[in-house]
Amino acid sequence: MYVSTPAKARSEMLNNRTLIELKNISLYYSNENNGLPILDNINLQLDVNDFVCLLGPSGCGKSSLLNILAGFQKPTTGEVMINDKPHTGPSPNVGVVFQHHNLFPWMTIEKNIEFGLKMKSVSKSERKRLVSYYLNLVGLESSAKMLPYQLSGGMKQRASIARTLATDPQAILMDEPFSALDALTRENMQIHLLELWKKTRKCIFFITHDVEEALLLGKRILVMHSKPGRIVVDLQNPLSQYSQSVQEIKHSKEFSDLRYYLISTIRNSKANNTVFGMNH
């Protein structure tokens, strides 16, 4: 796998330095939501070589948290630090794969992927090489010259993953990146992502609603509860140490125990906090 040099250099000095830190974050969107905060007193540290998976019920504030990490959203109170400096706006150090693809609609897929490289003043030949590498990675070679509206939902999502990966940021924040993919494409993408992380050890923050995915990918797993959004579980994933194949991991006892534990934690959040049920 090709990785540009700075990333390689970084990957060699494996350590636990904090990359992004949230201190006492809370978030309100105007005065709605019955005065309850969307996010309440969140403290979180992402290390330079973390792979964090965030689970939580729909609407609990996962994307909002990601927006704060990315610098898109100013928290109502609290501080966000990146590399020990205040993090006040979007930064090229933090790549983001959005929940909705967010491709530039007037650029072909190729141009979309090339955009970040152009912004980093990568040379033309290198750009070409990287674009074709990432197009291949996400299986979109044959759609390189198409505009986003000409792609299917899953293809758009893949293109937007490629666009972010191509710029090789220090941290990658991904908001349910694989949710529109079929099982097989998804499996492939998971394997690619894990390999990428193992090689570069860059910080990945990965929102998913699939507990199994979180267990297979994450070095660390967070669970959020809603109303107000807060982190209730923050565990090191023991499975990430294993070197077995995916199938083996999936069939291990630890996997199904953890899966059960996480599912019941998430379920708990629901029972406690929402009226959502099957009472009809």
Added chain:
Amino acid sequence: MYVSTPAKARSEMLNNRTLIELKNISLYYSNENNGLPILDNINLQLDVNDFVCLLGPSGCGKSSLLNILAGFQKPTTGEVMINDKPHTGPSPNVGVVFQHHNLFPWMTIEKNIEFGLKMKSVSKSERKRLVSYYLNLVGLESSAKMLPYQLSGGMKQRASIARTLATDPQAILMDEPFSALDALTRENMQIHLLELWKKTRKCIFFITHDVEEALLLGKRILVMHSKPGRIVVDLQNPLSQYSQSVQEIKHSKEFSDLRYYLISTIRNSKANNTVFGMNH
């Protein structure tokens, strides 16, 4: 569960009359895609009380097929019939849940759900009742007065499901409706949908990339291959006859056999037709 009368009446005369029929459909988008059709010679009949799940790799043409069924897209060749009449445009008989939510951005969630009812000239009090019923169904009571942009991804998807269900069409076409939902919300929505179908026996066409979901929901399961898009599997799902609980079904031998069969069929499509692989 509340269902308005016409649907009830219809559900009583269970039969196998064809509701939507595709005859020799093929589809090209302008002259791209190397001259290959997106859809090639598709023949398909949806019965009035069918529950069809469509599986297939990303970009194979599932959404395109749905667009044709919905009357949004004119096929390049072939005929589409609904109730034995040519189906040339969008119709209130065919409700659609889009892959991307497609809510009306200036209407509150409540107003979005009410829209279809208003168009059907449902009385105001009835409208109010139905809106609050469906809001409750998808767990969005507390967000009723919010605008779409104020909702999370999963909430938007649920709102758009509620909007379509509320109008009670003869057929419901759903394009990966649960893909942005967390496992639990998803499970709930699946149960709701299945119950709805069992009560009303309306025609449901359900695109998903989750084989298990297809097995749990579908009375009939289709698999598409890509380049060109065509239906390679069309089987009656034996599991849909079972009255066991979801957990029991999931642990049955038949379930895992079918699951394995379907996954390998989809995988086959990939191996045959795309260069997408892990060769790096």
Added chain:
Amino acid sequence: SSQETSTAAKNGESPPSSSAPKEIRLGYQVSPNGELLAKALGLLEKKYPRIKINWIKFDSGRDVNNAMASGSIDFGLVGTPPGSIGIANKLPYQVYYLHDIIGESEALVVKKDSGIQSLKDLKGKKIATTFSSTSHFSLLGALKAENINPEKDRITLLDMQPPDIYAAWKRDDIDGAYIWQPTQTKLINEGGRVIVTSKDLSEKGIVTGEFGIVNKEFAKKYPEIVKGYISVLDKAVHYYRDNPKQASQLLSKELGLSPEESLKTMKQIIWLDASQQKDFLGEPEKPGKLAKILKDTGDFMAKQKNISSSPSLAVYQQALLSDLYK
């Protein structure tokens, strides 16, 4: 050119390169007078072949005033009302020549079936004219002379351009108009009757005319050019007096009329040559009567509240270049 050099030589001046400007910019208006004829004959070009002559057309005295104020032209032509407005506002120009006095070319034309026989019958009628023009001034003057107050007698005066006047006339929206050629003839042909003309009014002392103005600086710097241009204008007037047919032929294109019609309108104003100027522009000790005409015009407009105030006669007198016709 021989004439030019000889004049320069006679006055013992330095050669034209230093005493003459590179370019003379003249703002003219399409009025059947000596300036237009001089332009058509190319007399100025012939007189100063080494100077670039730039003729710039204007459609109203207001625009000439603006152009003068912005220093865009050296010579200009204005009617008495805008001229006195300019002088009252101390625009940087002086009068060097009275081109013509308006006669029958401007007149009050009314519909034959409107029952208007004289100015007295205008009560309650709608009369159109182009505001701030010589026609407007004449109309107001005529009414005042008859002691008619437009407001009291409910005469509606409408501000319109000639094409609109014609359109409104055809629709019977107006009962009459005080207007110039060629619209005047058109109205007469469409069932109009002349009640009063500017010629009648000038006899009563309500004089309107068109005069030439020159930038103050320019006049101070190049008095010979001013004199030279006056001789050109004089020559044009005499050419017209001697060959009216040819003159009308020459002007017909600029006027947009047939040669016959052109001749008719040319005859409807009083052309003045250089010898007649002394009377109007006067001498340094004895300012001419144009100052009085302008003062009257200014006073009248001040009374109409068109301008805030009209200065003293001396101001108007100072605006006349009185040392040209000794």
Added chain:
Amino acid sequence: MAPKFVCKKQVLTRGISIISIVLILIIWTVSTNLKWVDPVFLPTPQSVWKAFLELIRDGYKGASLSTHILNSLYRLFLALILAFFTAVPLGMFCGMSKYILAIFDPIIEFYRPLPPLAYYALLVLWLGIDDKSKIALLFLSAFAPLFISTVSSVQRVPQDRINAALSLGASKPKVLLYIILPSCLPDIITGFRTAIGVTYATLVAAEMVAATSGIGWMVLDASKYLRSDIVFVGIILMGGIAILMDGIIRLYQHIQFSWVGKQD
């Protein structure tokens, strides 16, 4: 906390705008009082103020200042309302159907760039010298920008959104009313703002013919007599009224279209 923040920002922008205006006023005062510019053309603020007081007291040529303003506003509003209720529906139909567009397109494309001064005589001939021809002229100048922006914004409504509405049982007219109109409204309002500006700018031309009242006529008439103090009073009044109108529309835009630019 959040609302407070918004308030502070608004106060700041308001403040900057006021500083910007005051600065211009200062430049105006200084440059005129030091006679850098001929006062005949750029009068001093004092003389403009004096003229304003005079106009309030005496009116201008037989009508009070408020009559002039109200007459103009009456013409303006009538024209704008007419234009809005013709250009927007027509624009929506034309945006929906290429065939309907093909009928009207050549006509509108042709008249649109024509200078009002070039065809005003025709309007006078057909409609007379009363308010009718003036309103027609204003109407014509408001119509085109509104029509263009309506058509192009209708053509830009996502097809999926229309399909969604049709599938929900909306008839075509209802789609037009409930889906396309609200989708386009932000664009239409922007077009309307342009239309107001253009119409306003045509006011003087419209009141050039046979007007004896109206703020546009006042400005034009005063300029003939080099009464630039009155011209400036008129210009400032016109500008002020226009800013007021535009401000109201922008407030409406701000309140009504919070969703714009936020959908994904």
Added chain:
Amino acid sequence: MAPKFVCKKQVLTRGISIISIVLILIIWTVSTNLKWVDPVFLPTPQSVWKAFLELIRDGYKGASLSTHILNSLYRLFLALILAFFTAVPLGMFCGMSKYILAIFDPIIEFYRPLPPLAYYALLVLWLGIDDKSKIALLFLSAFAPLFISTVSSVQRVPQDRINAALSLGASKPKVLLYIILPSCLPDIITGFRTAIGVTYATLVAAEMVAATSGIGWMVLDASKYLRSDIVFVGIILMGGIAILMDGIIRLYQHIQFSWVGKQD
């Protein structure tokens, strides 16, 4: 097959447009030849044609027809180009930052609705009677619609899209150039079309003072002499040129902005 279908549709719309034009020509011919309208105001097509041939042969008042047209187009294009390269960047900055907007907003809001006829005298005073003041007037009339549409379209760019670009390492100027500009271009082009129309409509006013050439001046001058045949030649030429210009822009829009209204 698909492209064929598109072609057919295009031919059909083209056909409808032509029918629409022919219909107007027929009404014109019939109504004038039957003298329903005074030929002084609405000349017959024949006489207009005759005048056209005459103008081609002899020109109009000292300049050939092509000189008139080219002079006007020169003024127009210069003004439009200037306006485009000032209004669009300024509008983009103002759309990005409420503070920058606050500086310029009061000025532009104020001058925007002012009638050119009201302040033309000032322009002449400052810039003289040459092309400069004419181009300035045209520039001012093109500036406002372009500015407004730019500002409002920049304000409408989804924040997420800007965030995406920033996260991909684009600096703020690059976001402006590579993301905001292309996002707004469809709106800006629509604004530009409006601006062309408005500027064109101002052409007669601009050529009213001290012009001796220009198609606008020709129309105005001819109308003074009630030469409505020449006025109509001028009007039709102006309309024709405008349609041509607009057609080119629309073609560009059609080719360039296929993505508009299709994104989800």
